[in-house]
Structure formats: structure tokens, C-alpha cells
Amino acid sequence: MTEVTDRRWALVxxxxxxxxxASLGALxxxxxxGFAPCVLCWWQRIFMFPLVLLxxxxxxxxxxxxxxxxxxxxxxxxxxxxxxxxxTMGIIPEALEPCRQGIPCKTIQVEWFGFLTIPLLSFLAFxxxxxxxxxxxxSASK
Amino acid sequence: xxxxxxxxSVGALLVLxxxxxxxxxxxxxADAAAQLARQNMAALVRPDAPGFGKPDAPVHIVEFxxxxxxxxxxxxxxVKALMAANPDKIRLTMRYAPFHPGSESVVKVLEAAHxxxxxxxxxxxxxxxxxxxxxxxxxxxxxxxPVLESLQLDMTRLQNDANAPEVAATIARDLLDAKTMNVxxxxxxxxxxxxxxxxxxxxxxxxxxxxxxxxx
Numbered sequence: 001m002t003e004v005t006d007r008r009w010a011l012v013x014x015x016x017x018x019x020x021x022a023s024l025g026a027l028x029x030x031x032x033x034g035f036a037p038c039v040l041c042w043w044q045r046i047f048m049f050p051l052v053l054l055x056x057x058x059x060x061x062x063x064x065x066x067x068x069x070x071x072x073x074x075x076x077x078x079x080x081x082x083x084x085x086x087x088t089m090g091i092i093p094e095a096l097e098p099c100r101q102g103i104p105c106k107t108i109q110v111e112w113f114g115f116l117t118i119p120l121l122s123f124l125a126f127x128x129x130x131x132x133x134x135x136x137x138x139s140a141s142k
Numbered sequence: 143x144x145x146x147x148x149x150x151s152v153g154a155l156l157v158l159x160x161x162x163x164x165x166x167x168x169x170x171x172a173d174a175a176a177q178l179a180r181q182n183m184a185a186l187v188r189p190d191a192p193g194f195g196k197p198d199a200p201v202h203i204v205e206f207x208x209x210x211x212x213x214x215x216x217x218x219x220x221v222k223a224l225m226a227a228n229p230d231k232i233r234l235t236m237r238y239a240p241f242h243p244g245s246e247s248v249v250k251v252l253e254a255a256h257x258x259x260x261x262x263x264x265x266x267x268x269x270x271x272x273x274x275x276x277x278x279x280x281x282x283x284x285x286x287x288p289v290l291e292s293l294q295l296d297m298t299r300l301q302n303d304a305n306a307p308e309v310a311a312t313i314a315r316d317l318l319d320a321k322t323m324n325v326x327x328x329x330x331x332x333x334x335x336x337x338x339x340x341x342x343x344x345x346x347x348x349x350x351x352x353x354x355x356x357x358x
Contacts, residue, residue, distance in 0.1 A: 009145065017152065024160050032164045034326075059149060 004139060009062050011136035015070070015129050016055035022125040023052050029118065040084045044122050047077030051129070067137045074129045081123035088119050168340065175337045178324055183335055185319040187235070190312070192253075192261040195225055195233030200357030201350060203232060206239040206320050206330040209248055210281040214329045215269040220343055224350060231354060236265075238316040239328050244281035247304070249313055251286060254303035255295060263293050 026045055029035045037045065051070055058066025086092045111117055179186065186204050203221065207214040225232045240249040248268070255264035267289050268275075275285040291297070303309055323332070331338050333349040 013145075013149070020153075020156055024156055028160060028163060032167050056149070060146065 005062060008064065008136045008139055009059065011132050011139070012055055012058055012062070012066060015074075015132040015136070016052065016059065018125055018128050018132065019048060019051035019055060022122065023049050025121070035118075040080060040087070041118070041122075043080045044077055044084065044126075047073045047080065048122075048125070064136075064140055067133055067140070071130075071133050071137065074126060074133055078123070078126040078130055081119060081126045084119040085117075085123045088117055172337075172339045175324060178322075179332055179335050179337050182322050185322040186332055186335060188237070188315070188319070191235050191237055191316070192256045193233060193235035194222075194262070196230050197233065199231055199233040201228075201232045201353040202235065202334055203346075203350065204235045204237060204332040206237045206316075206323070206325045206328055208238075208240050208242055208245050208328045209252060209265065209268045210240075210242040210245045210272065210276045210279075211328045212272070215272055217329050217343065217346075218265075218269055221346070224347065228350075228354060231357070232350065236261075237319065238313050239320045239325055239330070240281075240313065240317070241328055242276070242279055242281050244283060246313060247283035248275070248281045248286055250304040250309050251283060251290070251300065253309045253312055254300045254306075255290070255293075257303050257309075258295055258299065260293055260295055264290060264295070267293060 023045075026037070026041075026048070030037050051073055054070050054073075055066060057063075058070070083092065187202070205214075205221070221234060225234060238249045238253070240246040252261065252264055252268065255261055268286065271286075271289040275282050275289065290300070320330075323330075323337075327341075331346050331349075333346070334353045336349060336353075338345045338349060
């Protein structure tokens with residue numbers, strides 16, 4: 001492996017780690033702790049879960065094309081998570097809330113250390129993912 | 143480190159952390175539920191609640207149930223069989239937990255039947271015809287009429303009782319007790335005040351077996 005490939009492998013591996021931690025964390029909260037995921041949470045899951053398999057497959061053997069497939073998922077996930085965070089913070093008015101039945105997305109189920117909510121965790125995970133994937137993409141074009 | 147080894151060991155570590163975390167969390171929850179039950183025996187045992195078996199039976203099962211709940215219907219004959227297998231040793235108290243939309247009205251009818259001494263046949267009839275009056279997880283009390291008509295019930299009195307404030311108060315008390323006991327799903331069982339460590343008929347059987355052994 002060349003030095004550039006090594007660096008990119010490490011970045012994709014880091015992205016895989018973030019996606020896997022986020023997915024396992026989400027599963028722990030819904031399946032073990034019994035929090036029911038709201039509609040927006042499901043949308044974020046839809047864009048997070050496939051990354052675990054996709055990025056892992058791109059690592060062995062290393063295939064730079066995985067960035068092309070993973071980045072749209074990560075970007076859309078980031079947008080959904082951003083929307084969700086704004087909703088919980090009350091910046092987007094409730095009228096725009098897309099959840100009609102079951103668990104309202106505006107409800108904050110968990111707040112760790114006084115500020116860390118589940119949507120914020122998801123947003124941070126997607127942000128890190130986008131950063132790592134973008135860095136891997138950039139180091140290719142150099 | 144070889145990339146494949148790194149990937150495999152990190153993956154294994156994450157899976158182990160998940161499983162371990164789940165185990166400890168469940169354990170902690172079970173301990174908390176047991177403690178809650180010990181502290182709230184009064185919310186568990188209400189003498190006017192409907193029930194079966196000898197009042198002085200050494201093993202007392204309290205079940206929170208919803209007549210619209212499919213798992214409650216499946217468990218009902220199993221629990222009855224368990225009682226039959228240990229004659230005079232087990233008694234069962236039924237507590238209302240109408241969690242399905244519309245179930246509160248059905249439970250009121252059931253409590254009204256209880257006031258005519260017809261709890262068991264009414265419950266059995268409701269369970270047997272569950273598919274006819276529970277549609278898409280919603281209870282339709284207006285469809286339970288034909289189900290109960292064949293029973294030995296004074297239908298006028300049943301209607302009046304179902305709308306009586308005392309019956310509504312009983313249901314409200316049961317719901318409050320369910321909340322106190324942290325019952326969020328039906329059926330939920332307590333055996334001599336102990337909650338199931340995890341849900342399942344085998345777990346219930348084990349807990350009853352333990353209580354029977356202690357009573358001997």
C-alpha cells in the first residue's frame with residue numbers, strides 16, 4: 001500500500017467506526033432501553049445503518065469508490081439530523097413537524113450532561129462521518 | 143497492526159460491549175422493578191379486584207391485562223393450566239390495564255360483568271371473539287354487544303354499571319396502580335409481589351415454581 005492509500009484507508013476505517021458506534025448506540029436505546037424511535041429518528045437510521053456494511057466492504061480490499069456511494073447517504077443523514085436538532089431546540093416551529101402519530105419528534109427523551117440529546121448525538125455522528133469521508137475524498141484528488 | 147486484524151478486533155470489541163451493556167442494563171432494570179414491587183405491595187393487591195382460586199392459596203399471581211391484547215389471550219389458558227396443575231396452591235388476581243385505544247370502555251363493561259359475578263365467562267367470551275371487536279389494535283366497545291349477549295347477564299344493569307362513576311374509579315385506580323408498578327406492557331405478572339425477570343411463560347413458570355417451593 002502506498003502512503004496515500006494508507007491514509008485514506010484509516011479515514012474510511014474511522015468513518016466505519018463512527019457509523020458502527022452510532023448504529024449500535026441507536027439499537028441499544030431502542031431495543032435494550034426501550035425508547036421508541038420517532039419518525040425522524042427512523043429517517044436518520046435509514047441513512048446510518050447501511051454505512052456500517054458499505055464502508056466495511058469498501059475496506060477489504062480497499063476500494064476508493066466506496067466514498068462515492070457513502071457520501072450521499074452521509075450528507076442526507078446530516079440534513080435530516082440537522083433538521084431534527086433545530087426542531088428539538090424549537091428553532092423550527094412545531095407546525096413544520098412531520099410527525100403526526102406515535103412519538104412526537106419534538107419530545108426530548110434523554111438529555112445527558114444537560115445538553116446532549118439523542119438528535120444532537122446523531123448530528124455529531126453524521127458531521128464526523130462527513131468530515132472523515134470528505135478528507136478521504138480530498139486526499140485522493142491531490 | 144494488520145488492517146484485517148484491527149477491523150476484526152474492533153468489531154468484536156463493539157459487539158461484546160453491546161452485549162455486556164445490554165446484560166447489565168437488564169439486570170439493573172430487573173433489580174429496580176423488584177425493589178419497586180416490594181415498596182408498593184398495596185398498589186398490587188386490591189381485595190375487590192376480580193380473581194380466581196382459593197383466597198388463602200400460598201402463591202398469588204397478579205396479572206395486569208388488557209382484553210384487547212393478543213398475548214394476554216394466549217397466556218390466559220396457560221396460566222389457568224398452571225393453576226389446575228397445582229390445585230388450591232395458586233390464586234390469580236386480574237388487574238385492568240386498558241392500554242389499547244378504546245379498551246377503557248371494554249374494560250368498564252367487563253368490570254360491570256364482574257359486579258354481576260360473571261367476570262370469567264365475560265372475559266373468556268371477549269378473548270374468544272377478540273378478532274371480531276379489536277380491529278387494527280383498536281377496541282370497539284360497540285362490537286362487544288353480540289359477544290356478551292349469550293351470557294347470563296342483565297344487559298340493562300350491565301349498561302348502567304359500565305357508565306357508573308364507581309366503575310370508572312376502579313379502572314382509574316387500576317391504571318394508576320399500573321403506573322406505580324411501572325407496568326407499560328400487557329400482560330405483566332407479579333408472583334407474590336415479584337415481577338418477572340424478563341417476559342415469557344417459562345420465566346413465569348419458574349417464578350411460580352420458586353414460590354411453590356418456598357410455600358412448602
